[in-house]
Amino acid sequence: MPWPQNTPPQRDGDAAAGIEVTDDFERFSQRNDIFTRAFWDKRVKSKHTMKFFSSYRMEAAPRRGDGFSQRDFALRNAAWLISDVVSGRRAQEGIREGFQAAIRPDTPVAKEALEIDNPARMSAEVKRIAKFFGADLCGITDLDERWIYTARVDTRDMSEAPHDLPEGLTSVIVLGHEMDKELVATYPSALAGAATGREYSHEAAIVMQFAAYIRNLGYEAVPSMNDTGLVIPFAVKAGLGEYARNQMVITPEFGPRLRFSKIFTNLPLTHDAPQPQGVKAFCDICTKCADACPVKALPYGPPSTVTANVSAIKGVRKWTSNAEKCFPFWAKMASDCAICMRVCPFNRDYSKRRNRLWLNLALGPMRKLALRLAAKHGQRRKPAEWWGKA
Ligand code: SF4
Ligand code: SF4
Incomplete structure (x- = not known):
């Protein structure tokens, strides 16, 4: 059944939490994401982008002083290792697992399915298991096909290929993985990229183990x-957080300082709902991420449906970055950038009482005061300090 008949109606909370779909909506083709375009589109592909990808092998990693020394690249590349092992294991078939194709399950679905007569209890159990495997957050939602790519990418020639998802998937278990605060404070640097790589490696292990658990229960589960x-x-x-100007989901637990993974399943589960708490109202008066972006890739003004190029989804009113400005900056640095995560006033350690008090201010009518209090927030820490050398 084609879009839009096959999709559940938008609930009010979706829009209030930052996802407002308009009549011009079109599902996104992964072939157009900026990382995939870097391999086939001459508007994006350059000597810098190819060097960016090869820098994840030490012999091709450039050395440029503090934050970009051999030990910085060494830590970053090592942090990515488990993710790289998983994503590369079917490269010969054009399947880059976890990035341009779903991770292929390693466990068959048990012939006998566990009887589940209480989906709410099962959902609570799923969240407990998520914690057991090492996820920092877990929420559950319906498999809303609007957000499924139109196709996966065959990495042999970067063409579109079918997803090959099993029939009858109904839910998405979404997992959040906290990034290391001390490393994020050193963005931009290759050292900071270790925070990203470590979570991708965690994600890979956690979604594979989690999917194996569900498949042993006798239900489909696709790690992603x-x-x-x-x-x-x-x-x-x-319900894990709200969409923000920096293109990230701001969560009450970690602000924007986390990554997400997911599992598609037909396990009988109840679903959570969006939880708008006031992040959008704060972003409406704050532009710290857009101001700090070195290549001005982030938008000012209110959310809109304007897109700069094909790497943005069409027909969603939201803050949308210009990926054709953002990714070349990563490529020139030979590492990922998350300055817009580092400077965000919500990027805090919420185990501290003063930061929880700040959050209460930021999400309420005193948000202007909270913004003033965050004037010096998010200063860069020297990578050498992280190594204990400064
Ligand atoms: S990742 Fe860096 S370059 Fe990209 S939008 Fe954020 S600050 Fe700008
Ligand atoms: S820096 Fe400010 S505008 Fe940007 S995401 Fe964070 S709160 Fe929103």
């Missing part, structure tokens, strides 16, 4: 990282 669908709208729908 950046592949198959856009995780941000699923995270918002699962």
Whole structure:
């Protein structure tokens, strides 16, 4: 059944939490994401983008002083290792698992399915298991097909290929993985990229183990990282946080300082709902991320449906970055950038009482005061300090 008949209606909370679909909506083709375009589109592909990808092997990693020394790249590349092992194991078939195709399950579905007569209890159990495997957050939502890519990418020639998802999937379990605060404080640097790589490696292990658990219960489960669908709208729908100007989901537990993974399943589960708490109202008066972006890739003004190029989904009113400005900056640095995460006033350690008090201010009518209090927030820490050398 074609869009839009096959999809559940938008609930009020989806829009209030930052996901507002308009009549011009079109599902996104992963072939158009900026990382995939870097391999086939001459508007994006350059000597810098190819060097960016090869820098994840030490012999191709450039050395440029503090934050970009051999030990910085060494830590970053080592942090990515488990993710790389998983994503590379079917490269010969054009399947880049976890990035341009779903992770292929390693466990068969048990012939006999556990009887589940209470989906709410099962959902609570799923969240407990998520914690057991090492996820920091877990929410559950329906498999809303709007956010599934139109196709996966065959990495042999970057063409579109079918997802091959099993029939009858109904739910998405969305997992959040906290990034290391001390490393994030050193963005931009190759050292900071270790915070990203470590969570991708965690994600890979956790979604594979989690899917194996569900499959042993006798239900379908497809482990997924950046592949198959856009995780941000699923995270918002699962009530984990709100969409923000910096293109990230702001959560009450970690602000924007986390990554998300997901599992598609037909396990009988109840679904969470979006939880708008006031992040959008704060972003309406704050532009710290857009101001700090070195290449001005982030938008000012209110959310809109304007898109700069094909790497943005069409027909969603939201803050949308210009990926054609953002990714070349990563490529020139030979590492990922998350300055817009580092400077965000919500990027805090919420185990501290003063930060929880700040959050209460930021999400209420005193948000202007909270913004003033955050004037010096998010200063860069020298990578050498992280190594204990400064
Ligand atoms: S990741 Fe860096 S370049 Fe990209 S939008 Fe954020 S601050 Fe700008
Ligand atoms: S820096 Fe400010 S505008 Fe940007 S996401 Fe954070 S709160 Fe929103």
